[in-house]
Amino acid sequence: MGSGTHRPACLVTGVAGFVGSHLAERLLALDYPVVGVDNFCSGFEKNIKHLKNHPGFCFHERSVTEKGLLEDLTRLQPGLRICFHLAAIVSVPYSVEHPEETMEVNYHATVRLLEEAGSNGLAAFVFAGSAAEYGDDPRLPLSEEFASHATHHLSPYGRAKFLASKAVAATPIGASLRCFNIFGPRQDPGSPYSGVISKFIDMALNGQPLTIFGDGLQTRDFIYVADIVEAYLLVAGLVPGKGRPPSGVYNVGTGRSISVLDLAEAVLEVTHRPKALNFLPERPGDIRHSVASIAALNHVGDWIPRVSLHEGLERTVKWMREDG
Ligand code: UD1
Numbered sequence: 001m002g003s004g005t006h007r008p009a010c011l012v013t014g015v016a017g018f019v020g021s022h023l024a025e026r027l028l029a030l031d032y033p034v035v036g037v038d039n040f041c042s043g044f045e046k047n048i049k050h051l052k053n054h055p056g057f058c059f060h061e062r063s064v065t066e067k068g069l070l071e072d073l074t075r076l077q078p079g080l081r082i083c084f085h086l087a088a089i090v091s092v093p094y095s096v097e098h099p100e101e102t103m104e105v106n107y108h109a110t111v112r113l114l115e116e117a118g119s120n121g122l123a124a125f126v127f128a129g130s131a132a133e134y135g136d137d138p139r140l141p142l143s144e145e146f147a148s149h150a151t152h153h154l155s156p157y158g159r160a161k162f163l164a165s166k167a168v169a170a171t172p173i174g175a176s177l178r179c180f181n182i183f184g185p186r187q188d189p190g191s192p193y194s195g196v197i198s199k200f201i202d203m204a205l206n207g208q209p210l211t212i213f214g215d216g217l218q219t220r221d222f223i224y225v226a227d228i229v230e231a232y233l234l235v236a237g238l239v240p241g242k243g244r245p246p247s248g249v250y251n252v253g254t255g256r257s258i259s260v261l262d263l264a265e266a267v268l269e270v271t272h273r274p275k276a277l278n279f280l281p282e283r284p285g286d287i288r289h290s291v292a293s294i295a296a297l298n299h300v301g302d303w304i305p306r307v308s309l310h311e312g313l314e315r316t317v318k319w320m321r322e323d324g
Contacts, residue, residue: 008123009033009079010236013064013113014087016043018187019128019179019228023084024048026229028056032238035077039063042090047186063087065109070116082236083117085110086128088161091193095157106160111167114174122173124236124244129165129178131221131253131290132158141293144178144249154285169249175235177228180253180292184225184312185319197222197313200264201320204271214282216261221253221291224312227305228252234301245300253292254305263309270313 010027014020015036020043024034033056036048040061051057058077062069064087074080088106089095095102110127117125133147135154153159165176187195189202200210230239231252237244258266261277268275297303307315 006079007032008081009035009077010082010084011035011037011070011073011080012084012086013037014043014085014128015059016040016045016047017086017090018047018184019182019225020084020086021047021051021186022184022225023086023229023232024051024057026233028054030238031056033077033079034058035060035073035080037062037064037069037073038087044188064113065105067112068116070113070120074120080120081123082238083113083122083125084232084236085113085125088128089157091191092132092155092157093193095155095160099156102156103160106157107164110164114168114171117173118171125168125171125174126232126236127164127168127174127176129176129249130158130161131178131180131292133162133165133178134290136287138289140289141255141291142251143293144251144296147178147249154287165249169247172247174247175245176249177231177235178249178251178292179228180221180223180251180290182225182228183222184316185324187225187316189320189324196220196260196263197267197316198320200267201271201313201317202324204267204273205317205320207273209276209278210264210267211278211280212260212264213280213286216264216277216279217259218286219257219259219289219291221255221257222263222309222312223253223305224307224315227307230306231297231303234297234303239301242301245297248296250297250300251292251294252297253294255292255294257289257291258309266309266313270310270317
């Protein structure tokens with residue numbers, strides 16, 4: 001795939017989001033034409049501003065809940081062969097308040113797109129799954145087969161992502177990437193539910209104490225966005241010299257975890273700020289520990305994360321100082 005001058009075109013839904021914009025940027029750098037879709041429900045125009053004048057980029061402000069969306073787009077872009085489906089309701093608390101809408105957007109719309117991908121002859125359909133598919137499973141590291149219909153999902157978000165991942169993985173063209181805690185430039189620190197790294201850096205740069213929910217000894221597996229993007233390319237079959245791995249669900253994390261307290265220390269070090277922490281009550285529904293087994297993706301595609309937490313923090317801090 002991707003040989004000669006006629007590289008397959010790629011659809012990226014959720015292109016104005018944090019991960020979607022990085023994926024589109026990388027695909028364009030590799031000369032793959034990109035059709036981007038976003039309805040700006042959680043994405044931002046500023047994330048794709050720099051792509052808008054790229055000759056390989058074409059943007060449609062549309063919703064993934066529209067029936068016939070993929071059919072329309074393949075008519076407009078006949079070389080469309082790959083779908084990266086990242087558009088979703090991303091807020092877990094919102095999903096708790098709006099379970100039906102979450103099921104419609106994160107599950108039913110995914111199944112419709114998947115069916116349209118199959119009937120329009122697409123070669124690969126890659127879905128953005130989530131560590132939330134494991135609920136609060138205490139068996140660590142979390143291995144792909146642990147998530148099942150019996151899993152106690154903590155939110156409609158987790159349940160819908162699990163059902164959609166299953167549906168995607170069951171098709172000959174499908175792969176779902178169960179992403180752990182992603183961080184990097186363009187992650188929005190603005191909402192109370194933003195990723196902890198973007199919030200910590202924002203607080204540190206503004207001279208505020210970092211807020212620690214609970215004792216800070218809870219752990220997470222933080223993975224830098226560029227490593228996630230490489231995993232997307234791999235499962236779509238776009239890494240030269242490597243075939244498309246078998247359909248399935250693959251964890252994407254680092255296989256290592258760090259406590260929130262140690263993370264706070266690391267952020268203060270990278271931002272050169274004195275230690276100032278503000279301990280607040282534990283967040284309701286917080287899971288205690290989370291770390292991925294990354295053996296499966298490593299086995300099928302030799303995938304390993306390349307960017308260390310420290311390097312990722314440096315890059316994110318640089319971006320937040322300059323553009324964030
Ligand atoms: C992440 C996902 C969420 C998913 C869940 C599944 C993100 C942004 N969220 O939630 O969509 O459902 O994994 O496992 O990736 N914390 C603080 N202080 C803060 C902010 C956070 O101490 O100011 C703590 C939280 O209590 C939590 C940890 O940091 O223990 C990580 O929080 P967060 O980045 O929100 O991610 P998850 O809760 O792991």
